[in-house]
Amino acid sequence: MRRSPLIDHLKTCVTLSEEELSEILVFFDSQTYKKKETLLPEGKLCDKLFFVEKGCLQLYFIDSLGNQKTTQFAMENWWLTDFLAFQKQTPSNFYVETVEKSKVLSISFSKHQELLGKHPKMEKYFRTIYETAYGAALMRIKFINSLSKEEMFCMFRDSFPEFVQRVPQYLLASFLGLTPEYLSEIKKKQLS
């Protein structure tokens, strides 16, 4: 069987035989991308769901001033797309781009539907993934509405230390709603 980190990730949530795992993997395409490659552009039909085997993706949009704003990152074992547009098969409201060289699995909407139909255990897997992601998004909105920018950075650094090391600082600043200069000031202050 082709090896993929997805197999281990599936096993953390659902019990699947080796045969089932093999069958499931067939639904996915695997591709390696360079840093800063666009996997899905804004405005194009959102027909792909991505799983990061290695590397890092970001979900971003361009604001009215032309600034790139990061809404979500996805590192190893994370899923990413414009989930609403994927579900409704409408144009994407975001870009999906690699932050670093990445190995990514992708699945189209029709293949995803077929996968769920043939392997209903995958419903449990995705239910768990989305339940966690939605719960975390509500916590993030709570933090946005209660923490200062400095507190946001500290909480994020303490929760995801590897992440803060790996992601370029201008993207981290964009994700936290800061200017890169202000993030740099906060980091200096934290060190002193």
Place this chain on the structure above:
Amino acid sequence: MRRSPLIDHLKTCVTLSEEELSEILVFFDSQTYKKKETLLPEGKLCDKLFFVEKGCLQLYFIDSLGNQKTTQFAMENWWLTDFLAFQKQTPSNFYVETVEKSKVLSISFSKHQELLGKHPKMEKYFRTIYETAYGAALMRIKFINSLSKEEMFCMFRDSFPEFVQRVPQYLLASFLGLTPEYLSEIKKKQLS
């Protein structure tokens, strides 16, 4: 069979026999609450998932200055809880409270697990619910990071007109991250 709006909502997503629907409903408790009743307090084990049959709930927290901040509302056919705490069976990071007199179904974590085990079609239902909710939360974070407070209000009013009519203005202001005075100013400006 006991009638519940949940039945119609389930039918929009999954095909279930009348017998299955009856069996599923048995897992839930139904209760009517007065306006401003607390269904789940912050800090208490989050052991309930709520479905609004009639009325409106809010998910809120108290910030460091003692202000009540609304993170999410749920009207008819919406599910609400601290989803992360429910999944992990940890203390809730939010309060769940009625905004108006409400009729609510609730299910405990163990009953929910039992329901999913006995009726795997419910995995598909909840996968769809959480997929939509997570996608919508990412869109909301995009709006928070790109729209002015006035644009946020207009977009929200145009997307959910009934909601803006029904929810008290101080709660709507809290949800949109505004002071009630500023929301009142925006509304006056929009009318003129």
